[in-house]
Amino acid sequence: MEFKYTFNKPTNYTSAGSIVNQDHIDDASSSNEKNDKPKLFSQLKIKNLKLKNRIVVSPMCQYSSLDGYFNDWHFSHYSNFAKGGASLVIIEATSVEPEGRITYGDAGLWKDSQIDGLKRIVDFSHEFDSKVGIQLGHAGRKGSSIPLFLEGARNSNSIPTNDPSGNGWNVYAPSSIQWSDKMSIPIEMSINDIENVIESFKKSAIRCAKAGIDLIEIHAAHGYLINQFLSSTSNKRTDIYGGGSFDGRIKLLIEIVKSVRSVWSTEKPLAVRISADEWVENENGWDLNDSIKLAEILESLDVDLIDVSTGGNNSKQKITSKPLYQVPFSHEIKQSILKRSGKLLVSSVGLITTASEAESILESNSSDLIMFGRAFLRNPFLPIEFAHQLKLRIDYTLQYQPSRIRYTN
Known part of the structure; x- marks a missing residue:
């Protein structure tokens, strides 16, 4: 039976x-001066999307689909975040x-026919005022890789086309x-191949609308196809999609952005994740x-949010992982946007684990x-954990309200 309050x-x-008892919407450009409430729990409006706080669940592959379908695992997994207050x-x-899948277990x-499983997640999450991107x-x-949690995946081995x-x-x-050298040698894409991929993004965006999705994020990071085109280390083409130039x-x-926007209402947010x-x-x-330059172009194309990550496109990468190690990149991109009076929003991600860390990034x-x-x-x-760290009273999922942490002087 479908759940409804x-x-x-x-x-x-x-x-x-x-x-x-929060009853206002903070504009994205507001400074929050004279507001003693943590910015992490302030509301935000992006186009027609109203967010109750600034806490977002980052996309994380589950490698648990069969033929791309969303199933009970995905419903259970994502509904927990909605009930948790994201x-x-x-x-x-x-x-x-x-x-285009990373592994055979990808969504x-x-x-x-893949819409219904996704729509079930969206409809349930909306019952808790949790938006779904x-x-x-x-x-x-x-692509053609092994799911991350299975044997052999850590060695970055590809599954050959003739695998039994x-x-x-x-x-x-x-x-x-x-x-x-452990991954498959890719086939260089023809212009027709490229045009088919662009059309595939467009058709998937139409399905997103049918599923009731609130925000689309185009994945242009972590060494996947779009990121491969962006970088000169992986793109050696001599045609209009390369040519040794930034524009190419x-x-x-x-x-892809233009194609998606042609079917995704301008009133609905569009995001791009970059490395x-x-x-x-x-x-x-x-x-x-390059990223700062790209951000300005994306804003001119009606992109609302740039999701700033790093790495993933080169096996020679040397990353020093530590808390907030990617924040300097989002900071510089955000400052460049502010200097030109742009309205493009920016998100930070990567080893951010405490409420105080998150609050400092926003502040x-x-x-x-x-x-x-x-x-x-x-x-x-x-x-709930972050609210506890900040000694802030928030609502819990209604059925869990009796478990709310209470503070006494």
Whole structure:
């Protein structure tokens, strides 16, 4: 039986993850001066999307689909975040084509019959005033891989096309360059191949609308297909989608954004996740300056949010992981937007684990939203933990209200 609240909610109740009795919407550009409430729990409006706090579930692959379908695992997984009070839950990287999957267990949205499983998650999450986004992507040369939690995955091995399991396929890329010597040699994409991918993103966006999705994020990070086109280390093409120029390398992303926007209402938010830096030296790879330049172009194309991550496109990358290690990149991009009076929103992600860390990022104008990944896997009710750290009274899921932490002087 489909779940619906069939009773009247208490008059002083808003929704899980909301400050108790919060009754205003903070404009995205507001400074929050004279507001002693934590910015992490302030509301935010993006186009027609109203978020009750700045705590977002980052897209995280589950590798638990069969033929791309969302199933009971996904419903259970994502509904926990909605009940836990996240303002926005972004569904994992969802492939626009079967050949665009990272692994054979990836979620997909390349056919209409895959809509219903997604819509079930969206409808249930909306009951808790949790909005739902989805990350649309294509793996390119990093496809036909082994699910991360299975044996052999950590060695970055590809599954060959002739594997008896039937779980392997040909992979495609801007140029015939392997990610590593253990990965498949990709087939260089023809212009027709590229046009088909652009059309696949468009068709998947139409399915997103039918499923009731609130926000689409285009995955242009972590070494997957669009990121492969962006970087000169993986894109050696000599045609209009390369040509050794910045404009040529960003052309695929620009055309995908335009194609998606042609079917995705301008009133609905559109985001792009990027790897702001490739973390390679002496390779002339993609870097922060490229990202700042790209951000301005994306804003002119009606992109509302740039989701700033790093790395993933080069096996020679040298990343020093530490708390908040990616925040300097989101900070510089956000400052460049502010200097030109732009309205593009920015999100930060990467080893952000405490409420004070998140609050400091927002207060320093390093970003407008915080995306949490592993922290949500460890605790699906992370907003409750953060509210506890900040000694802030928030609503819980209505059925869990009796468990609310209470403070005494």
